Amino acid sequence: MKPDAPRPDDAEIRRRQRARAVVMAVLLALFVILVYAITIAKIRLTL
């Protein structure tokens, strides 16, 4: 085993970090869409 070889956990850590990043990105994108829709709905209420 090389000194800088990944520890057995590293692959799992990377996989989980990637999965959480993807979920977070999707949630943020949905949040942006939601805020836009809320803004439009609020503007229509005041018209």
Place this chain on the structure above:
Amino acid sequence: MTSVTAAAQTAVPADWRDFLALTKPRVMSLVVFTGLAGMLIAPVPIPPVLGFTAILCIALGAGAAAALNMWYEADLDAKMKRTADRPLPAGRMDRQSALHFGVGLAFFSVILMELATNRMAAAILALSILFYVLVYTIWLKRRTPQNIVIGGAAGAFPPLIGWAAATGHVGLLPILLFALIFLWTPPHFWALSLFVRSDYEAAGVPMLPVVAGIGPTRRQIFLYSLPMAAAAVAPWPLGLAGAFYGIAAAVLSLVFLAMALMVWLSRTVEPAAMKAEKRLFAFSILYLFAIFGALVADRLLFA
């Protein structure tokens, strides 16, 4: 606690599914449904986008409260079969992550509710989260068999929030619905606690069957079902709902009372053989869905 420490030491980040599990998605369905019902029966229509956001905020607020409950009760959950596989007791997540997630989600849900709807709805949402975490989880649950009676108020807020999101204030009908869920909670949870009594006993939670015994719990289930049935039917004679709802509520409540009476008359002490209790527990969930469904149908179809 050793498994939790072990998870923290390996520093493997928790899976996103474990964060989802912290929000108790199954419990959320009833909260969302009663919140939606409160919104749909309100006299003022709400734009669909804002209504959707309000329901989303109710769900996120309930999820935040559940996450904070699991953060605080990790030691209890580890002692009970029913909860031992949750992310914290199973060692799949460290406590700090659960705390940060719960607090963050709570603030997010309340702020988004205020931005999308109004301050009253946001205030009641904040109150419900604080009530569940501070009053029920931290103060009452480990101290008194009244934990479910008083703590039941936490789960009774969604119809008020839904109504307030649409109208900006609180009326008599959502208060009656609050009372209905508040009075429904003790029979519902006591029926469950009768057949999982050994779990609560092992964890040292002073649920009524553990503290007072099986017989008194069965009597209390029936006694609490009486004002619950009255609260369920009350909107009809008060002119807040029509005959369709009134008849549906009366029939469903009579079935509930009959099942509660069967529980009172039961003499079974073996949890596996407690059919009446299991039947009542299962029916109590259907009961609440059906009552709120009938109220929405009454308002949308017959008003």
